[in-house]
């Protein structure tokens with residue numbers, strides 16, 4: 138059974154007999170998906186059909202054809218898996234509150250289930266849908282191992298405050314998943330022909346200037362293969378190699394985790410079972426559980442997660458104090474986007490993101506901090522960092538990104554450091570520091586103009 142602490146009622150209506158709809162958004166997978174498991178539990182209890190629906194909304198937070206192609210190819214794979222389990226997958230195109238009420242009527246639904254997402258736009262979608270439907274509407278946290286709404290009811294100050302809450306509760310939630318069963322009831326009325334995926338891709342109204350990437354393939358199967366590959370080949374050196382941009386020390390799982398092709402809980406279960414180097418396992422679980430779930434907590438409890446007002450008071454004060462400090466360099470968003478700065482290392486990081494759709498984690502810190510240094514204000518810096526991150530990163534438009542940018546530019550989840558110009562007491566990083574840490578010429582050479 139799905140742990141009730143994962144479930145949040147978006148309205149207070151009681152379930153009535155009828156088809157159960159899972160409105161899939163963030164957790165785009167058939168397996169290891171608590172929201173889908175819960176929807177099936179409820180449908181089986183009422184001997185009702187179960188239907189999965191996804192609403193394609195063009196232009197989501199600046200996403201381009203790069204991210205939509207990755208997402209849609211992944212959805213097609215999940216749709217096939219669901220079809221084999223007698224669970225139809227329906228694709229709607231348009232705003233959820235416009236499309237879903239009619240769909241629920243048509244399906245004579247008795248319950249709508251959706252997954253958890255702390256971002257402003259998906260939350261707005263949900264409250265609008267809740268206002269337009271007359272059936273119970275339940276949200277299930279299928280993204281976090283420890284349900285975000287349950288593990289903390291406030292904005293956590295830093296990793297150590299959340300880690301304390303995660304620590305002793307983890308075994309309660311880090312459990313195996315129940316398996317989906319072949320659904321015994323199929324909706325009798327509704328021509329449930331699968332979507333025409335080619336047509337969907339062709340008709341999408343999105344920016345088509347950012348090419349897709351070919352170094353990783355989308356969908357649940359490729360995500361599971363990537364996890365097995367990481368555990369087998371790179372987990373052991375994660376703690377010593379993950380922060381070196383010239384090494385392939387990270388897992389490269391973030392695009393799969395972002396689109397929900399892979400469950401973080403599945404990752405944690407498999408890492409825990411592995412016989413790898415304990416220091417690496419611990420380091421990885423810290424990032425996967427504490428850092429990642431801290432980002433969801435940040436976005437859920439901080440409405441200004443993507444702007445200056447969302448910084449801690451100490452950070453706003455120190456950045457205000459240094460607001461008028463002279464900037465030795467200053468660039469426009471176009472110059473940043475074209476990697477036209479004076480700094481060859483920063484330009485290489487920008488090119489890595491533009492070309493591959495995934496900048497190395499260590500370089501993301503340097504990259505964002507230099508945008509603060511080379512723009513007129515922290516507000517402009519955040520706007521540019523969010524714009525570029527969400528346009529080019531496969532894993533962009535994610536709480537991890539907003540928390541990462543707030544950390545780099547506004548000291549979120551960090552502490553004050555020695556005061557200096559422009560940064561004030563926000564942690565500083567510089568070219569020399571990178572030069573001392575790794576072979577920057579090799580990194581620059583690996584990300585050519």
Ligand code: FAD
Nearest residue numbers: 387388389390391424425429498501505532533537538541
């Ligand atoms: P690994 O090191 O293998 O980590 C495994 C998983 O742990 C990641 O997939 C992620 O889910 C989680 N994780 C690791 N580091 C962090 C972190 N610092 N914060 C939160 N979760 C973490 N992450 C995104 O998913 N999307 C973004 O748009 C994004 N933008 C960032 C911007 C800046 C300025 C900074 C400083 C960080 C950003 N991050 C972002 C966080 C982190 O850099 C990436 O999650 C990581 O590099 C993804 O690569 P990986 O999966 O190979 O990481």
Ligand code: FO1
Nearest residue numbers: 162163192193194197200204254533534535
């Ligand atoms: N969620 C949807 O429900 N519909 C969409 O059309 C959609 C597009 C999209 C494009 C890029 C991207 O990175 C995410 C997108 N999402 C969409 C949301 C995504 O599944 C997550 O809910 C959010 O990114 C939060 O992590």
